Amino acid sequence: MSKESTAILDDYKYGFYTDIEADSVPKGLSEEVIRIISAKKNEPEWMLEWRLQAYRWWLKQQPPRWAHLEYPPIDFQDICYYSAPKAGADSPEAQAELMATFERLGVPLHERDRMAGVAVDAVFDSVSVATTHREMLAEKGIIFCSISEAIIEHPELVKKYLGTVVPYTDNYYASLNSAVFTDGSFCYIPKGVRCPVDLSTYFRINALDTGQFERTLIVAEDEAYVSYLEGCTAPSRDRNQLHAAVVELIALDRAEIKYATVQNWYAGDKEGKGGIYNFVTKRGHCRGTHSKISWTQVEAGSAITWKYPSVIMEGDHSVGEFYSVAVTTNKMQADTGTKMIHVGNNTKSTIVSKGISAGQSINSYRGMVQVLPDAKNCRNYSNCDSMLIGGECSANTFPYIESENSSAIIEHEATTSRVSEDQIFYLKSRGLSEEDAISMVVNGFAREVFKQLPLEFSVEAVRLLEMKLEGSIG
Amino acid sequence: MSAAETYFEIKNLQAETEGIPILKGVDLTIRQGETHALMGPNGSGKSTLANVIMGHPAYDVTEGEIWFRGENLLELDPEERARLGVFLAFQYPVAIPGVSVAKFLKSAYDATHGDEKVKSAAFLKELRENIKYLEVDDSFINRYLNDGFSGGEKKRMEILQMLTLKPKFAVMDETDSGLDIDALKVVSKGVNKLTGPDFGLLVITHYERILRYIQPDHLHILIDGKIVHSGGPELVKRLEESGYDWVREEFGQEVLVS
Ligand SMILES: Nc1ncnc2c1ncn2[C@@H]1O[C@H](COP(=O)(O)OP(=O)(O)O)[C@@H](O)[C@H]1O
Ligand SMILES: [Mg+2]
Numbered sequence: 001m002s003k004e005s006t007a008i009l010d011d012y013k014y015g016f017y018t019d020i021e022a023d024s025v026p027k028g029l030s031e032e033v034i035r036i037i038s039a040k041k042n043e044p045e046w047m048l049e050w051r052l053q054a055y056r057w058w059l060k061q062q063p064p065r066w067a068h069l070e071y072p073p074i075d076f077q078d079i080c081y082y083s084a085p086k087a088g089a090d091s092p093e094a095q096a097e098l099m100a101t102f103e104r105l106g107v108p109l110h111e112r113d114r115m116a117g118v119a120v121d122a123v124f125d126s127v128s129v130a131t132t133h134r135e136m137l138a139e140k141g142i143i144f145c146s147i148s149e150a151i152i153e154h155p156e157l158v159k160k161y162l163g164t165v166v167p168y169t170d171n172y173y174a175s176l177n178s179a180v181f182t183d184g185s186f187c188y189i190p191k192g193v194r195c196p197v198d199l200s201t202y203f204r205i206n207a208l209d210t211g212q213f214e215r216t217l218i219v220a221e222d223e224a225y226v227s228y229l230e231g232c233t234a235p236s237r238d239r240n241q242l243h244a245a246v247v248e249l250i251a252l253d254r255a256e257i258k259y260a261t262v263q264n265w266y267a268g269d270k271e272g273k274g275g276i277y278n279f280v281t282k283r284g285h286c287r288g289t290h291s292k293i294s295w296t297q298v299e300a301g302s303a304i305t306w307k308y309p310s311v312i313m314e315g316d317h318s319v320g321e322f323y324s325v326a327v328t329t330n331k332m333q334a335d336t337g338t339k340m341i342h343v344g345n346n347t348k349s350t351i352v353s354k355g356i357s358a359g360q361s362i363n364s365y366r367g368m369v370q371v372l373p374d375a376k377n378c379r380n381y382s383n384c385d386s387m388l389i390g391g392e393c394s395a396n397t398f399p400y401i402e403s404e405n406s407s408a409i410i411e412h413e414a415t416t417s418r419v420s421e422d423q424i425f426y427l428k429s430r431g432l433s434e435e436d437a438i439s440m441v442v443n444g445f446a447r448e449v450f451k452q453l454p455l456e457f458s459v460e461a462v463r464l465l466e467m468k469l470e471g472s473i474g
Numbered sequence: 475m476s477a478a479e480t481y482f483e484i485k486n487l488q489a490e491t492e493g494i495p496i497l498k499g500v501d502l503t504i505r506q507g508e509t510h511a512l513m514g515p516n517g518s519g520k521s522t523l524a525n526v527i528m529g530h531p532a533y534d535v536t537e538g539e540i541w542f543r544g545e546n547l548l549e550l551d552p553e554e555r556a557r558l559g560v561f562l563a564f565q566y567p568v569a570i571p572g573v574s575v576a577k578f579l580k581s582a583y584d585a586t587h588g589d590e591k592v593k594s595a596a597f598l599k600e601l602r603e604n605i606k607y608l609e610v611d612d613s614f615i616n617r618y619l620n621d622g623f624s625g626g627e628k629k630r631m632e633i634l635q636m637l638t639l640k641p642k643f644a645v646m647d648e649t650d651s652g653l654d655i656d657a658l659k660v661v662s663k664g665v666n667k668l669t670g671p672d673f674g675l676l677v678i679t680h681y682e683r684i685l686r687y688i689q690p691d692h693l694h695i696l697i698d699g700k701i702v703h704s705g706g707p708e709l710v711k712r713l714e715e716s717g718y719d720w721v722r723e724e725f726g727q728e729v730l731v732s
Contacts, residue, residue, distance in 0.1 A: 421531060422568045429528050429564075430578075430635065431556035431585030440581065444572025444618070 272331030275303025559642030
């Protein structure tokens, strides 16, 4: 790799740090810390109770080790669980600083230059700092606010749905999240309403040694529709930071939720130092008949990614989809995929996974398709392709199929290919530079997934991929 | 370009791959406006010559020079050669899944015609005309590049690219192989649209039948990495009339000896 291209690879342009006074809770985890967090957020008693139950359950668990990942044990007492910028009404200066930070990240929050067609909730470390387009959404009865606000303003809705898709007993990191989650977004689309704009949350980790434990809950009532986008970045640091989010989606009769993520957390340097540990539980529940949940993810960052956005298709005729592009470079590790659980009759799922590995990275797809005994006429189609760039990286595919009903039709295809010298030569012989040639081959490979993203997001995803892979051949 | 400069010239070219010599001293001069044919048995090094002209990284040039309009091609990357107007119609074009023919051709056009900014609409219009000219289905432009193309479709795709990119010098590596007579006529029609006083062309083939449609000014015979025989229209005529067998008889021995 040339000097120049290495420099480009190291140039993570979201790696800056915002120097802002923060209100933090001392490092470490205990019931006391959870009580402080809950009190800072003025939470009702039931919420604190739920957190404590989650915490007590978590204490009894061991961290999972089954993923195809390698990392040293995490010291949970060395993490800060709450850090909030001192901003808002009492500190207009700090508020301006925060607005400027998001502006620099390409997420304008001022009403005057907010993005057309997208409502944004911006989360900085542990708190939501601004949510745009609220009045317009409120007119339609749509609620889009931070989860902290929802707990206070809409307790009946939160109580009814929180933890019903991902209970705090679900897994180690989900229960940790349930105990200490700080912020995240809440979206509620009432019956029969199509959300007229894309809803979007932008997560930013800023403070050192702070974990981000966001919690997102999206509920689409009968015949409702919403498209939700999630973006994330963090400063470049040589210490690892933990991000353990939980996202729950609930779709009732004929409702549709589309959830798209472009994940570009700091991935560490090329020696593998620093970067975010991205351990996330994302699950959708097609609770109603003919409902549909679709996950689209572009995973381009984090030192370690460990996530399986899943769909439980309980309503008859419901549909689950998973479209994923996971790019790993340098020493990054990704173990990602999905679980499609067919509970209702005539449920249908589609999995399209494209893994791209370069450098010395490890990129694993892990997916499960499960058809329960009473689920008749279910279908699944899976396509998992891996592309290797250079000779030092690796790709794995772990597909698990558990079909307990003989009427199910399950198709699985998988390929592994290498960006070949001949492909690059062919494109170069037509005048394309090496960089453009690689990006063309890779974008072609990931096209089926990019096509699922809203236009602005797909342009951003293509650029992100190009930036990630620059200089990774030859 | 000064009058003294030759359009395209190869001097004593020697090339190898993985330490095995394949080209063993090729000399070839093509003047502006000329079409040359290169014939030779399988394995004689024809594709290697084409690939070395374009700069394929699998081959090491150990000796010799390749000049095009005053530029030493061996000092340039493949993309720089393409931007000078050098084009290779591949014997075995590779597939690029997920990349549409239209998107690919627009990128290639912009890369090779950097100074002129052509609008997408105008570009597509011309592309559609070329497609019609080559009697290819219009759906072609939305298909993925060479992905699932039949042998004949791939060959037409190469010619479509050549027509669209308008190179100044082209090498066609067995574009005629595997084509039926109708397809061969269409391909030749496309090639003849480009040939003219501002163009140079090297047609690699091992069938004499294409010579009827693309009339070369010169013909060379490559055997075991060397041009063993060259001639003008009379040689073309002889090959066209009596086929290729006498070449094997006359030079076949040498192949065995070396
Ligand atoms: N990339 C390569 N690696 C190894 N051997 C090669 C390679 N390219 C060509 N050769 C060898 O060089 C010789 C000439 O091949 P080629 O140029 O393809 O001949 P032609 O096009 O005339 O049929 C053959 O023996 C072939 O096996
Ligand atoms: Mg050949």
